[in-house]
Amino acid sequence: xxxxxRAELKKITSTxxxxxxxxxALGFAALQSLVTAVFSGVEAGAGQPTMPGLDTDEAIRxxxxxxxxxxxxxxxxxxxxxxxxxxxxxxxxxxxxxxSPRRHRVxxxxxxxxxxxxxxxxxxxxxVVLVVGGTAMAxxxxxxGFDAERLWVTMGLAVAAVxxxxxxxxxxxxxxRNQVAAIVLAILFTFLVEPLLTFALAAxxxxxxVKWLPSNASSALMAPGEVLVDxxxxxxxxxxxxxxxxxxxxxxxxxSVRRDVS
Amino acid sequence: xxxxxxxxxxxxxxxxxxxxxxxxxTFSVNPGVVTGFLGPNGSGxxxxxxxxxxxxRPTAGTATIGGLAYRDLPEPIGTVGASLEAASFxxxxxxxxxxxxxxxxxxxxxxxxxxMLAQVGLSEVAGKRVGGYSLGMRQRLALATALLGxxxxxxxxxxANGLDPAGIAWLRQLLRALAAEGRTxxxxxxxxxxxxxxxxxxxxxxxxxxxxQGTLAELDRGPRGVLVRTPTxxxxxxxxxxxxxxxxxxxxxxxxxVAGGTTEQVGHAAFEAGVELHELAVEPSDLERVxxxxxxxxxx
Numbered sequence: 001x002x003x004x005x006r007a008e009l010k011k012i013t014s015t016x017x018x019x020x021x022x023x024x025a026l027g028f029a030a031l032q033s034l035v036t037a038v039f040s041g042v043e044a045g046a047g048q049p050t051m052p053g054l055d056t057d058e059a060i061r062x063x064x065x066x067x068x069x070x071x072x073x074x075x076x077x078x079x080x081x082x083x084x085x086x087x088x089x090x091x092x093x094x095x096x097x098x099x100s101p102r103r104h105r106v107x108x109x110x111x112x113x114x115x116x117x118x119x120x121x122x123x124x125x126x127x128v129v130l131v132v133g134g135t136a137m138a139x140x141x142x143x144x145g146f147d148a149e150r151l152w153v154t155m156g157l158a159v160a161a162v163x164x165x166x167x168x169x170x171x172x173x174x175x176x177r178n179q180v181a182a183i184v185l186a187i188l189f190t191f192l193v194e195p196l197l198t199f200a201l202a203a204x205x206x207x208x209x210v211k212w213l214p215s216n217a218s219s220a221l222m223a224p225g226e227v228l229v230d231x232x233x234x235x236x237x238x239x240x241x242x243x244x245x246x247x248x249x250x251x252x253x254x255x256s257v258r259r260d261v262s
Numbered sequence: 263x264x265x266x267x268x269x270x271x272x273x274x275x276x277x278x279x280x281x282x283x284x285x286x287x288t289f290s291v292n293p294g295v296v297t298g299f300l301g302p303n304g305s306g307x308x309x310x311x312x313x314x315x316x317x318x319r320p321t322a323g324t325a326t327i328g329g330l331a332y333r334d335l336p337e338p339i340g341t342v343g344a345s346l347e348a349a350s351f352x353x354x355x356x357x358x359x360x361x362x363x364x365x366x367x368x369x370x371x372x373x374x375x376x377x378m379l380a381q382v383g384l385s386e387v388a389g390k391r392v393g394g395y396s397l398g399m400r401q402r403l404a405l406a407t408a409l410l411g412x413x414x415x416x417x418x419x420x421x422a423n424g425l426d427p428a429g430i431a432w433l434r435q436l437l438r439a440l441a442a443e444g445r446t447x448x449x450x451x452x453x454x455x456x457x458x459x460x461x462x463x464x465x466x467x468x469x470x471x472x473x474x475q476g477t478l479a480e481l482d483r484g485p486r487g488v489l490v491r492t493p494t495x496x497x498x499x500x501x502x503x504x505x506x507x508x509x510x511x512x513x514x515x516x517x518x519x520v521a522g523g524t525t526e527q528v529g530h531a532a533f534e535a536g537v538e539l540h541e542l543a544v545e546p547s548d549l550e551r552v553x554x555x556x557x558x559x560x561x562x
Binding site for chain 1: 309312315316317318319332333335338339342344346347350351352353354355356359360362363364366367368369407
């Protein structure tokens, strides 16, 4: 198994895609952190709620772990999707399954390797938001806020959440083997369908349903409390997210074990 | 020596929807010789090989290597080395990285990746991305991939495609050497002439069915007839009339094909009748034609 995981890591790092996605993730995380740090506590226009000020624990968590997660998870998801669909796109799946005809082992190795890459993305993302967000907070005259309540725990949970999103990507990739279709579907769902559903269901007082959506489960994991919807408890959110990842990946294992490769 | 293993295909059938790609196919491939796996495009060769390699699930029948299904082999690529399509590499990955990935996954010393690239003559471009490779270079890389695990059985699908004549000669020598070491070598091709000088045994497919298994010599039906050139073809026809020999055709240049006799018999009959001859020769056997006849009517 160790050999298969090493092989999967080598697959990821021997092409250029992971660099591009990493740069995108870090840039997006930096931007997210900067914008949050600059606008926290600033009076908003009429009718808009004021974001909590930088002296609150909530805002500090938003500048660091939340910004890192928001910037990074989509790129980890795409890395996971391409980790699976790329094998079909370039037909490397043939040599992959020749090396390891027990296919569930291949998919398991992919899950572990991509979760690992998710951790790497998230840790580097944390480094970036600590520098960018910390600088912005210091410039605005607040401290670095490292003593905020639950800050370091939330960072750890955010790292785990990014890793799980990479695993979700592997699951999606086994279900939808067309690379472009899989990425478009995933982005549409997370950027459009899920937020719209969240707004619509929340407006219809259906918080009991909306809190189970994957993005809201992620938010629950990192930012307990009530924002738009009534989130799950943080640990329930984490388990729900993990369940999404494992169920998708599990379906992927079952599918790829039986499927013809031609 | 590297002891080979026998490959057995028994009653193999593979349906794709309503299409029967392989139809109740049974044959064996023996160690120590090069076996050609022949048939036109679409006759089911690649489908059969994919069933042997556990990539496709047979609708019926079995395919085993030394008695084991591919997925049950303890060391898959150390037992069977295969290359299916020269195109199945990630264009953004280098040849070296591709082989290293496979070596890591199989628990083989990654240093073998360099050795294999040297063996197929790709050392100089080992670090270059495969996207820039020519078809011939990809074929060499595919061969390096197959040889990586020092396998007992080698299964190559159309390995000569895209190789230049020098490359084909090199491939021929390599395959013969691997078989001479005792390995099992199965090479598919849709062009008989490509493998004619390489193979000892052949398995010929047509429309997913076995039409011949044995040696190439068995396919050879011997001389096909006698070629005759004469300024008076009508008189030759008359001279042969009534005997066992017969003019069965002619080409544009006036060369006649005579069936049912030897050059001696044709020459004698012409001499007796006083027919002038300018050319008299044995028509050589034509394996390619036998092959085409055997596989006639296949898709494409």
